[in-house]
Amino acid sequence: MTEKFWNKEIETAPRDQIEKLQVQGLKKVIQWALDTPFYGKKLKKSEINSPDDFNCIADLTKLPFTTKDDLRNNFPRGLLAVDMSEVVRIHSSSGTTGIPTVIYFTQDDVNRWSDIVARSIIATGARKGDIFQNMMTYGLFTGGLGLHYGAEKVGMTVIPVSSGNTKRQVQIMKDFQSTVVHATPSYLMHLHSVIEQSGPGLAGLALRKTFVGAEPHSENTRLKIEEMFGIDAYNSYGLSELNGPGVAFECEFKDSMHVWEDAYIVEIIDPATGQQLPAGEEGEVVLTNLIRQATPLIRYRTRDLAYLTNEPCRCGRTHQRLSRITGRTDDMLIINGVNVFPSQIEEIIMQIPEVGTNWQICLDKDGALDKLTVNVEIYSKMFSGDASQIEKLRSRIKEELRASIVINPIVRLHEPGFLPVSEGKAKRVIDNRPKI
Amino acid sequence: MAKQLNVFVENRPGRLESVAKSLRNSDINVRAFAIQDRGDFGLMKLIVDKPKQAQLALAEQGFACAMKDTLAVSVPDQPGNLHKLMAALAENQINIIDAYGFVLDPSKQGVCCVEIENLPQTNAAQAVEDAGFTILEDEQLYNL
Structure with a gap:
C-alpha cells in the first residue's frame, strides 16, 4: 500500500x-x-x-x-x-x-x-x-x-x-x-x-x-x-x-x-x-x-x-x-529555463567600449533547445583594423554574457548602422520560437 | 610607410558594392585590394590614391574603417622571389597577419603588401631591404 x-x-x-x-x-x-x-x-x-x-x-x-x-x-x-x-x-x-x-x-x-x-x-x-x-x-x-x-x-x-x-x-x-x-x-x-x-x-x-x-x-x-x-x-x-x-x-x-x-x-x-x-x-x-x-x-x-x-x-x-x-x-524572457531580462543583456553590452549603442537579440529553436543570438554593431571609433580585435571582442561579449546570464549566446557583429537605432521604440527582442 | 585602409564588412550581399560606391562617389582610385575572410565578417583591405579622403568618405557612410601601415615591397617578377621575401621575414621571426600580391609589369615587377604583427616593434623594413628588396613609399605606391 x-x-x-x-x-x-x-x-x-x-x-x-x-x-x-x-x-x-x-x-x-x-x-x-x-x-x-x-x-x-x-x-x-x-x-x-x-x-x-x-x-x-x-x-x-x-x-x-x-x-x-x-x-x-x-x-x-x-x-x-x-x-x-x-x-x-x-x-x-x-x-x-x-x-x-x-x-x-x-x-x-x-x-x-x-x-x-x-x-x-x-x-x-x-x-x-x-x-x-x-x-x-x-x-x-x-x-x-x-x-x-x-x-x-x-x-x-x-x-x-x-x-x-x-x-x-x-x-x-x-x-x-x-x-x-x-x-x-x-x-x-x-x-x-x-x-x-x-x-x-x-x-x-x-x-x-x-x-x-x-x-x-x-x-x-x-x-x-x-x-x-x-x-x-x-x-x-x-x-x-x-x-x-x-x-x-x-x-x-x-x-x-x-x-x-x-x-x-x-x-x-x-x-x-x-x-x-x-x-x-x-x-x-x-x-x-x-x-x-x-x-x-x-x-x-x-x-x-x-x-x-x-x-x-x-x-x-x-x-x-x-x-x-x-x-x-x-518583458522577462525564459531561455532554456533561465530567466533573462533584455535589460540585463543591454547592461553588459553597453559596458563594452568597442560596440555601438544599438543592439538586438533573437531567440530561435535549435532542435529542442533555445538559441540566443546577440547582435551588436562595431563602434567605428574603436575599430583598430585588425580581424583579431573583432574576434577578441566577440569572445569577450560571449564570455561576459555567459558569466552573468548563464547562457551561451551566439554573438554577431555588424557594421555600424545595421541595427535599428536606439531612439524611440526600437524592437530589441525578436522571439522566433514557436509557442510551446 | 605605405597606408592601407582596413574596412569591417559583414559577409552578406552588397557590402563590398557599398564600399566601392562610397569610394567612387568621392572619386577615389583603388590601386589594389584584398579581402580577409573571417566567416560571418571580413576585412576589405584597400590601397588607394588618397587614403585620408577615402577614410573620411567611408566613415561618413558609417563604415568602421582604420588606416594601417603596410609593408609594400617591390618584388621582381621572377621565380623564387616570393620565397626570398618570406625567408627574410621568417629568419627574423617576423609574423605576417595578412598579405597579398599582384603583378605590376609582367616578368618585370610585382608588389607584395604585407601586414606585419606588431610592426613598429619589428625590424621588418630593415630585414626586407637587407634581402635586396625595395620598399615602396606612399606616393610610389599610390601612383603606380
Missing part, C-alpha cells in the same frame, strides 16, 4: 480550516516582517503595527504589495528578519539591471520548504524507492537544490547530476535505472533526441515519471514528452523569491497545479488596478510566503499571468489549483 498524501490532514482540510491556517501563518509572517528594515517601514506606513491588526483572510488586501524592485532596492539585507548567524542558506538570482535579489533561509525555513517539496513529490505518485535523477541546475538557482532536499525527505534515491552533459545524463539513467527525472520541458525534448541518436533508444531505461518546471509550456508539450518517453509528466510552479520549486505542483490527475495554501497565499489580481480577481479570471499571480522567517515576503507580485480554479479535485485535495503560466506582465 503506497501513501497517497504526505500530510493528509492539511492537504484535504476544509476551506475554512485552510483559511484559519493562513491567518495564523500571516500573523507569524507579519511579526517576522516587522523585524526587517524594509517591512518595518512599509507595514507601518499601511498602519499595520502588529500581527493583531490582522484577523481574517479578507484583511489581506490591507497589506501592500511587494515587487522585485523592492527586493533589489533593499539588497542585500533590507528584508533579512533574523540575525545573519541564523542563516544557513542563501539563494540569489541576477537582477534586471545588475543588482541581484537575495533570499535567506534559516534551518527551519529550509526544513519547511523541503517538507512542501516532499508533499509535491508524493502528490505526483513518486515515492521512496524511486531513483530520482535531478537534471535541474544546482547552485544559486533554486530549481536543483529545492527538489533535491524534498526528494531526500521523501526517501527517494537522489542522483544530483545537475543540468547539461546530456550523454552523461543518459548513461546515468541507464547505470542507475532512474525512475523519475526533473528537468525543463525543452531539455527533456533535447534529451530524447540525444537518446534517439545514441543507438538502442529507450531500451534499458526504467523511467516512469518526470517533473517539469522553470519554463512555461503547453499541454501539447506535456503530451509530446509523455508520448516520446512513455512516461507521466507533472507540471510544477515556483520562483526563487517564493523559495523555489514547490509553490504549486500537479497531482496524479495532472489537471492544473495545487497551490499549497497553508504555505503560500495565492491571489490573482488585475495587474493594472491591483484588484483581486475571482477564480477563473486570468491575471497576475501574487504570492505571500508563510513558511520563511529569514526573508518574509508579503503579497509579492510575480508578474506571471495565470488563473485559479477552486473546483474540487478528484484527488481529494482541497487546495486551489493554478493554471499553466500563460504569459508575463513584463
Whole structure:
C-alpha cells in the first residue's frame, strides 16, 4: 500500500480550516516582517503595527504589495528578519539591471520548504524507492537544490547530476535505472533526441515519471514528452523569491497545479488596478510566503499571468489549483529555463567600449533547445583594423554574457548602422520560437 | 610607410558594392585590394590614391574603417622571389597577419603588401631591404 498524501490532514482540510491556517501563518509572517528594515517601514506606513491588526483572510488586501524592485532596492539585507548567524542558506538570482535579489533561509525555513517539496513529490505518485535523477541546475538557482532536499525527505534515491552533459545524463539513467527525472520541458525534448541518436533508444531505461518546471509550456508539450518517453509528466510552479520549486505542483490527475495554501497565499489580481480577481479570471499571480522567517515576503507580485480554479479535485485535495503560466506582465524572457531580462543583456553590452549603442537579440529553436543570438554593431571609433580585435571582442561579449546570464549566446557583429537605432521604440527582442 | 585602409564588412550581399560606391562617389582610385575572410565578417583591405579622403568618405557612410601601415615591397617578377621575401621575414621571426600580391609589369615587377604583427616593434623594413628588396613609399605606391 503506497501513501497517497504526505500530510493528509492539511492537504484535504476544509476551506475554512485552510483559511484559519493562513491567518495564523500571516500573523507569524507579519511579526517576522516587522523585524526587517524594509517591512518595518512599509507595514507601518499601511498602519499595520502588529500581527493583531490582522484577523481574517479578507484583511489581506490591507497589506501592500511587494515587487522585485523592492527586493533589489533593499539588497542585500533590507528584508533579512533574523540575525545573519541564523542563516544557513542563501539563494540569489541576477537582477534586471545588475543588482541581484537575495533570499535567506534559516534551518527551519529550509526544513519547511523541503517538507512542501516532499508533499509535491508524493502528490505526483513518486515515492521512496524511486531513483530520482535531478537534471535541474544546482547552485544559486533554486530549481536543483529545492527538489533535491524534498526528494531526500521523501526517501527517494537522489542522483544530483545537475543540468547539461546530456550523454552523461543518459548513461546515468541507464547505470542507475532512474525512475523519475526533473528537468525543463525543452531539455527533456533535447534529451530524447540525444537518446534517439545514441543507438538502442529507450531500451534499458526504467523511467516512469518526470517533473517539469522553470519554463512555461503547453499541454501539447506535456503530451509530446509523455508520448516520446512513455512516461507521466507533472507540471510544477515556483520562483526563487517564493523559495523555489514547490509553490504549486500537479497531482496524479495532472489537471492544473495545487497551490499549497497553508504555505503560500495565492491571489490573482488585475495587474493594472491591483484588484483581486475571482477564480477563473486570468491575471497576475501574487504570492505571500508563510513558511520563511529569514526573508518574509508579503503579497509579492510575480508578474506571471495565470488563473485559479477552486473546483474540487478528484484527488481529494482541497487546495486551489493554478493554471499553466500563460504569459508575463513584463518583458522577462525564459531561455532554456533561465530567466533573462533584455535589460540585463543591454547592461553588459553597453559596458563594452568597442560596440555601438544599438543592439538586438533573437531567440530561435535549435532542435529542442533555445538559441540566443546577440547582435551588436562595431563602434567605428574603436575599430583598430585588425580581424583579431573583432574576434577578441566577440569572445569577450560571449564570455561576459555567459558569466552573468548563464547562457551561451551566439554573438554577431555588424557594421555600424545595421541595427535599428536606439531612439524611440526600437524592437530589441525578436522571439522566433514557436509557442510551446 | 605605405597606408592601407582596413574596412569591417559583414559577409552578406552588397557590402563590398557599398564600399566601392562610397569610394567612387568621392572619386577615389583603388590601386589594389584584398579581402580577409573571417566567416560571418571580413576585412576589405584597400590601397588607394588618397587614403585620408577615402577614410573620411567611408566613415561618413558609417563604415568602421582604420588606416594601417603596410609593408609594400617591390618584388621582381621572377621565380623564387616570393620565397626570398618570406625567408627574410621568417629568419627574423617576423609574423605576417595578412598579405597579398599582384603583378605590376609582367616578368618585370610585382608588389607584395604585407601586414606585419606588431610592426613598429619589428625590424621588418630593415630585414626586407637587407634581402635586396625595395620598399615602396606612399606616393610610389599610390601612383603606380
